[in-house]
Amino acid sequence: MRGQLDVTHTYMIDRIHTSQVEADAGSVAIAGHVHEIRDLGGLVFLIVRDREGLIQVVFKEEREPELFEAVQDVGSEDVVRIVGEPVESDQAPGGVEIAPTEYEVIDEADSPLPLEISKDVDVDLSTRLDNRALDLRKPEVLSVFTLRSELMTAMEEWFEAEEFVDIKTPRISKGGAEGGAELFPILYYDKDAFLSQSPQLYKQMLMAAGYEAVYENGTAFRAEDFATSRHVSEIAMFDVELAYIEDHHDVMDVQEESLRHALRAAAENAERELDVLDVDLQVPEEDFPRITFDEALDILETEYGHFPDDPTDLDTKGEKLLGEYFEEQGHPAFFVVGYPDEKFYYMQDVEGDDVASRKFDLIYKGQELSSGGQREHDVERMVEVMEEQGVETANFEFYIEALSFGTPPHGGYGLGIDRLVQKVAELDNIKEAIMFPRDPNRLEP
Ligand code: ATP
Ligand code: MG
Numbered sequence: 001m002r003g004q005l006d007v008t009h010t011y012m013i014d015r016i017h018t019s020q021v022e023a024d025a026g027s028v029a030i031a032g033h034v035h036e037i038r039d040l041g042g043l044v045f046l047i048v049r050d051r052e053g054l055i056q057v058v059f060k061e062e063r064e065p066e067l068f069e070a071v072q073d074v075g076s077e078d079v080v081r082i083v084g085e086p087v088e089s090d091q092a093p094g095g096v097e098i099a100p101t102e103y104e105v106i107d108e109a110d111s112p113l114p115l116e117i118s119k120d121v122d123v124d125l126s127t128r129l130d131n132r133a134l135d136l137r138k139p140e141v142l143s144v145f146t147l148r149s150e151l152m153t154a155m156e157e158w159f160e161a162e163e164f165v166d167i168k169t170p171r172i173s174k175g176g177a178e179g180g181a182e183l184f185p186i187l188y189y190d191k192d193a194f195l196s197q198s199p200q201l202y203k204q205m206l207m208a209a210g211y212e213a214v215y216e217n218g219t220a221f222r223a224e225d226f227a228t229s230r231h232v233s234e235i236a237m238f239d240v241e242l243a244y245i246e247d248h249h250d251v252m253d254v255q256e257e258s259l260r261h262a263l264r265a266a267a268e269n270a271e272r273e274l275d276v277l278d279v280d281l282q283v284p285e286e287d288f289p290r291i292t293f294d295e296a297l298d299i300l301e302t303e304y305g306h307f308p309d310d311p312t313d314l315d316t317k318g319e320k321l322l323g324e325y326f327e328e329q330g331h332p333a334f335f336v337v338g339y340p341d342e343k344f345y346y347m348q349d350v351e352g353d354d355v356a357s358r359k360f361d362l363i364y365k366g367q368e369l370s371s372g373g374q375r376e377h378d379v380e381r382m383v384e385v386m387e388e389q390g391v392e393t394a395n396f397e398f399y400i401e402a403l404s405f406g407t408p409p410h411g412g413y414g415l416g417i418d419r420l421v422q423k424v425a426e427l428d429n430i431k432e433a434i435m436f437p438r439d440p441n442r443l444e445p
Contacts, residue, residue, distance in 0.1 A: 015081060019052035023088040023096045030055060030098070031081040031106070033137065034074055036118045044071050047093065047118070048080060051142065053272075056092035057082050057100055067103045077109035077117060077137070125429055132436060132445050143273035144433060147266060148421045150273075154265030155238060156217060158258040164213040164240070169202035171195060171219065175395045182222045184233075195221035198414055200345065203241035204375055205402040207410040213242040220414070225440055228316075229429040230367055230419060234438040240372075241412030248347075248358040248374040249290070251411040252335055255362055255370065256288050259333070259415075266424060279426050282332065289326060289334040293356070296336045299325055312341035314361070314368075323366025333364045344386045347374040347411075358411070365423045372413020379404045 015031040032050035039045075042061040047054050061068045074080070083102035088095060115123065115131040117138055128135040135141055160166070172188060173196050183194040198220050206214050220237040240258075245251060263283045267274070274281050291299075293314075300306040300318050303325060308315040314322070314336065326334045338349070342357035349356045359373035376382040379400055386393050393400060421433035431437040436445060 013081065017052040018048065018050050018055040018094070021055055021086045021094075021096055021098070023086050025086055027083060027085055027101065028098070029081060029083045029102075031079070033109075033117075034076055034078045034080055037074060037076060044068065044074075046071065046074065046080070046082075048082065049137075049139065051146075054093045054139070056089065056097040057084065058097050059100060059103075064100060067100050070103055074105065075109055075111050076113060077134075078105050079107040079109075080105055125431065129431065129437065129442065130445075136435065140276050141432075143270075143276040144421065144425050144427065145435065147270045147273040147277070147425055148417075148433065150266045150270040151262045151421065151424065152217065152417065154262040154269075155258060156215075157265075158261040159215040159240070162213070162254075162258075164215045164242070165206075165211055167199075167203075167206060167211075167214045167216045169196070169199040169216060169218070171221075182224050184221050184223045197222055198237065199239050200414070201396070201399045203239055203412055204345065204407075204410065205399060207241055207243045207375075207377075208403050208405065208407040210243075210408075212244065212408075215240045217417075227440075230316075230422070232418060232430055232434060232437050232439055236417035236434070238415040238417050239412065240415070241410060243408040243410040245374060245409055245411050248337065248360055248372070248411050251372050251374065251413060252288075252290065252337075252360055252362075255372065255413055255415070256333075259362075259364075259420075260284060263424070277425050279424070281424060284331060284333050286331065288362075289329075289331055290337055290360075291334065293336055293338045293340060296322055312339065319363050319368055320366040323363055326363075327365070333362065333369075335360045335362055342373075344382055344389055344391055345375050347376045348385065360413075362413070362415070364420070367419060367423060368416075369419050369423070370413045370415040372411065374409070374411035377403065377407040377409050379407075 013031060015029045018030055021028055021030060030048060032048045034046055035049035035054055036047040044059040046057045048057060059068045059071045081104045082098060082100050084098040084100035086096045086098050089097040113134060115134045117134060172193050174193060182197060186193050186195060199216050199218060203214060216239040218237055218239060220235045222233060222235060224231055240254060242251065242254060260283060263281065267281045267283050296314060300321060304321045306318060306321055308318045337360040338356035339359045340355050340357065342359045346357040346359045349358065357373065359371065361368050362370045383393060383400065418430050418433045422430045425433060427433055
């Protein structure tokens with residue numbers, strides 16, 4: 001974490017964070033949830049948890065009989081405030097414990113708890129998500145989200161420093177950019193509409209409008225019927241688009257530098273969180289390798305005897321194997337460039353029958369994190385490709401028109417933030433990286 005919450009307004013309850021408590025510093029006030037209670041007869045140990053960590057408070061019958069009497073009724077997860085003297089203690093978490101002089105229960109928790117917070121009991125993800133409000137209290141779960149917050153703050157910081165414009169495009173639209181089957185239909189007054197799959201068309205319209213460089217820290221909805229550990233229905237998507245590029249390598253440069261910045265910031269500012277998660281985050285300081293799609297197929301064939309089912313795309317196994325291949329060479333992140341069969345908005349390099357689109361995927365720790373590339377800014381050429389691909393141009397009239405009044409060369413990408421957090425925090429399932437995830441079977445909580 002960067003700083004401490006240091007709000008001195010008089011209406012805040014007087015307290016400091018557990019991480020600020022130092023031995024022999026005089027009387028302090030702390031507040032938080034009761035994480036653990038240990039009753040040893042004449043001694044009661046309370047472990048109190050706040051956002052910054054844990055602290056031990058020791059109630060001694062001999063020393064403070066009244067407080068000792070009061071603490072007999074304490075329950076797990078009660079919210080308490082304690083004033084006392086911090087003293088050194090080898091056994092206590094953080095090496096400090098508090099001898100209380102004041103003890104107050106601010107709010108009692110119901111019992112029994114449907115989910116254990118402090119004990120490391122093996123609960124399946126579905127039960128955890130059913131009880132997410134409690135699950136989120138676990139220090140290791142909180143660590144995921146403070147880490148996520150660090151990554152996002154740093155990511156935005158990079159784009160702000162580079163003078164990208166922070167944009168917001170609509171979440172409600174008439175159609176989608178990525179294909180009809182994955183759209184969530186909604187009723188918009190008396191009309192059929194859809195939740196947005198991607199800000200793709202709008203980002204490009206802003207390039208035509210001369211905004212030059214934009215980013216959107218947004219949300220995308222995909223009605224995919226998946227059962228994987230890397231898909232969700234509501235996705236945190238970080239979209240970027242920039243104009244006056246020479247080619248798609250300029251876009252990869254932006255992706256690479258901004259990601260490196262975010263990872264560096266996480267390694268620096270989220271040290272405690274990474275520690276709680278037991279993650280040794282290696283920042284990829286060297287250039288990310290950029291291989292062509294054909295080279296990727298070659299590596300898969302010669303090194304692993306693997307042939308993706310669809311010869312124009314990499315499958316999950318292919319991405320994973322390539323991930324291992326580059327990880328062994330010290331590269332957790334790399335780009336695959338020039339997929340042959342791509343959506344109409346990607347610029348194509350055509351040589352005879354061979355088509356290599358200027359599309360790239362970023363693969364990080366064996367999983368696709370983003371797709372991007374250079375876009376086709378020549379509207380006539382784009383409409384030709386749409387017709388070749390059987391895309392109904394009538395559905396894209398507003399977009400085609402917007403690009404037809406002079407559009408600079410441009411490109412961009414969409415980065416899946418949930419997948420980024422999943423990979424950085426080394427989580428098995430993407431849903432663990434989302435506070436309240438949505439999948440085909442989950443609309444609550
Ligand atoms: P995949 O092939 O892995 O399903 P995609 O190629 O369909 O992904 P894109 O349209 O390229 O996805 O979206 C850009 C990025 O958004 C992806 O690289 C990924 O990080 C993220 N993303 C897309 N769909 C999902 C999803 N259903 N759940 C989580 N993240 C997603
Ligand atoms: Mg993709």
